[in-house]
Amino acid sequence: MSVEKIEVLVVGAGQAGLAMSGHLGQRGVPHLVLERSRIAERWRSERWDGLVANGPAWHDCYPGLEFPGYDPDAFVPKEKIADSFVAYAEKIKAPIRCGVEVKSVRKNEGRPGFRVETSQGAIEANFVIAATGAFQKPIIPALVPGSTGIMQIHSTAYRNPGQLPAGAVLVVGAGSSGAQIAEELMRAGRRVYLSVGPHDRPPRRYRGRDFCWWLGVLGKWDAAAPAEGREHTTIAVSGADGGKTVDFRNLAASGMTLVGRTEKFKDGVMHFAADLARNVAQGDANYLSVLDEADAFVARNGLDLAEEPEARLIGPDPACMTNPIREVNLADAGITAIIWATGFSSDYGWLQVDAFDAKGKPKHQRGVSSEPGIYFLGLPWLSRRGSSFIWGVWHDAKYLADHITTQRGYLAYKGPQENRTGNRQ
Numbered sequence: 001m002s003v004e005k006i007e008v009l010v011v012g013a014g015q016a017g018l019a020m021s022g023h024l025g026q027r028g029v030p031h032l033v034l035e036r037s038r039i040a041e042r043w044r045s046e047r048w049d050g051l052v053a054n055g056p057a058w059h060d061c062y063p064g065l066e067f068p069g070y071d072p073d074a075f076v077p078k079e080k081i082a083d084s085f086v087a088y089a090e091k092i093k094a095p096i097r098c099g100v101e102v103k104s105v106r107k108n109e110g111r112p113g114f115r116v117e118t119s120q121g122a123i124e125a126n127f128v129i130a131a132t133g134a135f136q137k138p139i140i141p142a143l144v145p146g147s148t149g150i151m152q153i154h155s156t157a158y159r160n161p162g163q164l165p166a167g168a169v170l171v172v173g174a175g176s177s178g179a180q181i182a183e184e185l186m187r188a189g190r191r192v193y194l195s196v197g198p199h200d201r202p203p204r205r206y207r208g209r210d211f212c213w214w215l216g217v218l219g220k221w222d223a224a225a226p227a228e229g230r231e232h233t234t235i236a237v238s239g240a241d242g243g244k245t246v247d248f249r250n251l252a253a254s255g256m257t258l259v260g261r262t263e264k265f266k267d268g269v270m271h272f273a274a275d276l277a278r279n280v281a282q283g284d285a286n287y288l289s290v291l292d293e294a295d296a297f298v299a300r301n302g303l304d305l306a307e308e309p310e311a312r313l314i315g316p317d318p319a320c321m322t323n324p325i326r327e328v329n330l331a332d333a334g335i336t337a338i339i340w341a342t343g344f345s346s347d348y349g350w351l352q353v354d355a356f357d358a359k360g361k362p363k364h365q366r367g368v369s370s371e372p373g374i375y376f377l378g379l380p381w382l383s384r385r386g387s388s389f390i391w392g393v394w395h396d397a398k399y400l401a402d403h404i405t406t407q408r409g410y411l412a413y414k415g416p417q418e419n420r421t422g423n424r425q
């Protein structure tokens with residue numbers, strides 16, 4: 001039986017797969033994008049109803065991606081972001097097949113390329129790009145048994161406050177998702193406990209510029225790795241309500257109960273680390289450091305950006321910081337739901353090639369994997385801090401498209417001992 005052959009196979013039609021298709025198309029490289037669901041599916045079905053982009057439209061985009069009807073400084077709602085990716089795919093005539101899942105990719109033995117098994121038959125490809133997302137498998141720590149009767153969902157399954165049973169809610173994790181979901185619930189009249197771990201929380205705006213701009217001019221989006229001695233730290237930012245700085249002190253002053261990192265659950269009681277004050281203080285330090293660097297940048301370049309001394313005012317420590325709550329009996333507190341905004345792990349079970357280390361982490365340099373012909377795209381810190389964001393993935397996709405073009409050039413080369421029709425002499 002003949003097998004379909006394609007030069008480059010891109011797996012996944014999110015922003016990464018589309019950016020890849022854009023760059024390959026520009027270079028005339030034959031390719032196919034397979035998407036198991038719909039274009040930009042995660043923006044539609046794995047995000048809460050009220051989510052808007054974390055960055056303004058002028059920043060959270062790539063060339064050719066447009067948000068009709070939105071001001072460049074607006075924060076685009078997630079459905080509109082998905083619509084824009086669909087429109088982009090149509091505009092560039094991306095060769096996408098939706099509803100086709102890639103089940104496995106294996107190296108061909110003794111000859112170039114890969115055999116790809118899909119839900120709709122086999123394909124052979126010379127190059128395969130894994131663009132299946134940075135945020136693949138929701139992580140829910142196995143702390144609270146299902147038998148407690150408390151509703152437990154990951155932030156990807158949260159839609160809106162009405163979905164939760166009446167009662168108080170514990171939100172675990174205070175990155176961009178946890179902090180925004182917790183505030184939405186509090187505004188809907190819920191009593192909310194928020195478990196806050198280490199985080200960065202840059203100012204939404206300072207001296208008239210959005211933090212996306214500041215991180216850009218200060219070179220922070222381009223940082224190749226997390227700061228010395230620090231693991232990747234979640235950034236707590238929000239585009240909600242026209243965009244505002246995430247301020248945990250303000251949230252506490254508005255009635256939210258903050259607790260430290262969630263440690264364990266025993267006999268109906270959730271236990272929290274004694275690190276709340278430290279985590280909030282580190283977030284404040286990060287906030288102030290961006291202001292300092294921004295001020296220095298303004299001074300060095302003589303920019304005409306009005307000073308904003310009030311941005312340096314940090315509110316008082318709320319009672320939950322000075323007198324930390326280390327234990328909460330969930331039933332006594334009326335907690336009927338836990339939302340785990342605790343991040344994601346990857347799932348590359350389908351990619352059965354020599355491109356992973358002993359812990360299953362992709363082995364790659366700027367997305368070029370240790371298995372020639374296999375590429376990763378869209379991962380956090382793939383080449384820089386911006387790599388997993390809409391605008392950042394564009395640059396990484398360009399690099400991979402250039403790499404593939406170069407490799408195709410090598411593979412097409414005929415040496416002097418071969419005639420140029422491909423026969424050995």
Ligand SMILES: Cc1cc2nc3c(=O)[nH]c(=O)nc-3n(C[C@H](O)[C@H](O)[C@H](O)COP(=O)(O)OP(=O)(O)OC[C@H]3O[C@@H](n4cnc5c(N)ncnc54)[C@H](O)[C@@H]3O)c2cc1C
Nearest residue numbers: 012014015016035036041053054101102132133378389390
């Ligand atoms: C809550 C949240 C908010 C975010 N907000 C922003 C923001 O405001 N701005 C920003 O720049 N970034 C944001 N991000 C980060 C990033 O932009 C998104 O996570 C984005 O969806 C990642 O795009 P991607 O193309 O890399 O992966 P995904 O969007 O995850 O796309 C991967 C695609 O691959 C498909 N797929 C997976 N496995 C297979 C398979 N085996 N076969 C075929 N298809 C497969 C999936 O169905 C999916 O459609 C946010 C992330 C989260 C979690």
